Amino acid sequence: MTTEAHYAGSAPVPEPEAPLPASPGLFGWYAHTSRGERRAFWSCKIGYALDAMDTQFLSFVIPALIASWGLTKGEAGLIGTVTLLTSALGGWIAGILSDRIGRVRTLQITIVWFAFFTLMCSLTQNYTQLLVARGLMGFGFGGEWTAGAVLIGEIIRPRDRGKAVGMVQAGWAIGWAVSAGLYTLVFSLMPADTAWRVLFALGVLPAPFVILIRRLVDEPEIHRQQQQREAAEGQRTSFLEIFGGGVWFTTLRVAVLATGAQGGYYAITTWLPTWLKTEQHLSVVGTGGYLAVVIAGSYAGYLCGALSSDRFGRRLTFILFSVASMLIALVYTRVPMNNEVLLVLGFPLGFFASGLFAGMGAFMTELFPTRIRGSGQGFCYNFGRAVGATFPFLIGLVAQTMSLGSAIGVFAAIAYGVVVLAAITLPETRGAALET
The missing domain is CATH 1.20.1250.20 (MFS general substrate transporter like domains)
Incomplete structure (x- = not known):
């Protein structure tokens, strides 16, 4: 029988796990993971790195956009602000979806979403089109973190959860570095007014990764049990409960x-x-x-x-x-x-x-x-x-x-x-x- 501890007016903090020490070192936990846990870990880490790669492209192409389209710094900055604001809304929506349709399926949707709209950025012909495309890309950018963080957090054992989730989060720095490397390569081979489009076009590369996630990663058992309980009881959880x-x-x-x-x-x-x-x-x-x-x-x-x-x-x-x-x-x-x-x-x-x-x-x-x-x-x-x-x-x-x-x-x-x-x-x- 599974239970969750609840404390009135405060966090629903679960009972501590049986006193098992955390695995030694930063990577010791990995040796004790199952094949399913490893697949989930790498899927979330690679997904977050690809998310960072697509997101960081903008910071590198802003000078080329200013030169090509004559944008002001304010207009260029607004693109970044809109991306962050839509990513915030996208992250919340992805959280709700992950409770409704599952963590894995939501992760797949968000990756395809931000990859597709990063590609669309490469095809834009004016500032307004780019602003809209980048804003739409933000929905997937924000949603990927939410779905991935919940997925890996529920799969990894409690005593090693911090290390595993933190190492997934470290994928951001990897994606940032890949983005910088691609920028250096593309802009050294092509003129700036073409290079920025090619760089955004490369943002579609994460899309095929969804196929691997679909084949290799299973929904966390704890979430499947929750959905089965709700189905058996004929209840449907509302996201408004977080304000209850x-x-x-x-x-x-x-x-x-x-x-x-x-x-x-x-x-x-x-x-x-x-x-x-x-x-x-x-x-x-x-x-x-x-x-x-x-x-x-x-x-x-x-x-x-x-x-x-x-x-x-x-x-x-x-x-x-x-x-x-x-x-x-x-x-x-x-x-x-x-x-x-x-x-x-x-x-x-x-x-x-x-x-x-x-x-x-x-x-x-x-x-x-x-x-x-x-x-x-x-x-x-x-x-x-x-x-x-x-x-x-x-x-x-x-x-x-x-x-x-x-x-x-x-x-x-x-x-x-x-x-x-x-x-x-x-x-x-x-x-x-x-x-x-």
């Missing part, structure tokens, strides 16, 4: 946690390179070497954050990485530095700002009951993405009355302070079984 009694306070606090994490990430990664290049006149910013160091730091941060979340707990990991990210922002904006120091500091910048996210998927999986797990994760993470996406705009607005460096520091401090406060109020879930 006993769950709403968890939803609120997790949404605040996600808002702080993503607001801080966007504040730092969006504006710091611009500030360092325009106000500090550091030529290394924007070069391949600096980007490579940040990506390497990002991947290492994901891995270490994943290990830490299982070894020291979700909440402590959030707090440590948030405080470190805040300090990095202050160092960048307050301490004089040259190009060599900047290059070195690119590693901890990527490490802490990205590593904070490593334990988030596992944490959200453990906080919501199975029947509304997708809806809860989809809403909270993407609510944070939608609100966090406004931080770059607000920093630019505030920078009209204070220095850009000061504005970055203020918003980063607020954002990561919010993460710390939310983490303190939420229960620790390390090692919790989803159902016992």
Whole structure:
């Protein structure tokens, strides 16, 4: 008989698993996984990497778009903002779908969706068409994370869930690196006004990957049992339950946690390179070497954050990485530095700002009951993405009355302070079984 623990007005935190220690090291857990678990892990990790690859193409082609179509920086920036906002809505919708039609099927839909509309971006003939195509692509971009995070979180055993989900999240850095590599290759072989179209066209490559997922990955057993119970009882779960009694306070606090994490990430990664290049006149910013160091730091941060979340707990990991990210922002904006120091500091910048996210998927999986797990994760993470996406705009607005460096520091401090406060109020879930 399976049960879920519920606590009135707080998180429906399950009972802890029997006292089995986490597998040793970062990769020790993998040796104890079944074939089905490994297939799910690699499907989610590769899917997230391909998601990142398609998403990051825009940041590389913006200069070519400005030159080809005469866009203003504001128009170019709006494309990115629209993508983030539609991805937030797409992530919530994908969460609801994953509760209704299954985690695996939703993952397939989102991958095909973002691949198709990335291809459509390559065929656009004007700014408006690109804005619409990119906005539609955002629905799949946001949805893929939700479906993949729920899928891998439900399949992996509790004591190793943080490491496994965090390593899936690390796929983002891999996709980012692949995107940078393809950009370098394509733009070195073709003129810019053709290269940007070819780069977007390559975004269709993830689509065939869906065939492998369909053949190799099964729906998590825990979700199948939930659907069978609902069918036997003639009940249908509503996504509105995440705002209902006993769950709403968890939803609120997790949404605040996600808002702080993503607001801080966007504040730092969006504006710091611009500030360092325009106000500090550091030529290394924007070069391949600096980007490579940040990506390497990002991947290492994901891995270490994943290990830490299982070894020291979700909440402590959030707090440590948030405080470190805040300090990095202050160092960048307050301490004089040259190009060599900047290059070195690119590693901890990527490490802490990205590593904070490593334990988030596992944490959200453990906080919501199975029947509304997708809806809860989809809403909270993407609510944070939608609100966090406004931080770059607000920093630019505030920078009209204070220095850009000061504005970055203020918003980063607020954002990561919010993460710390939310983490303190939420229960620790390390090692919790989803159902016992």
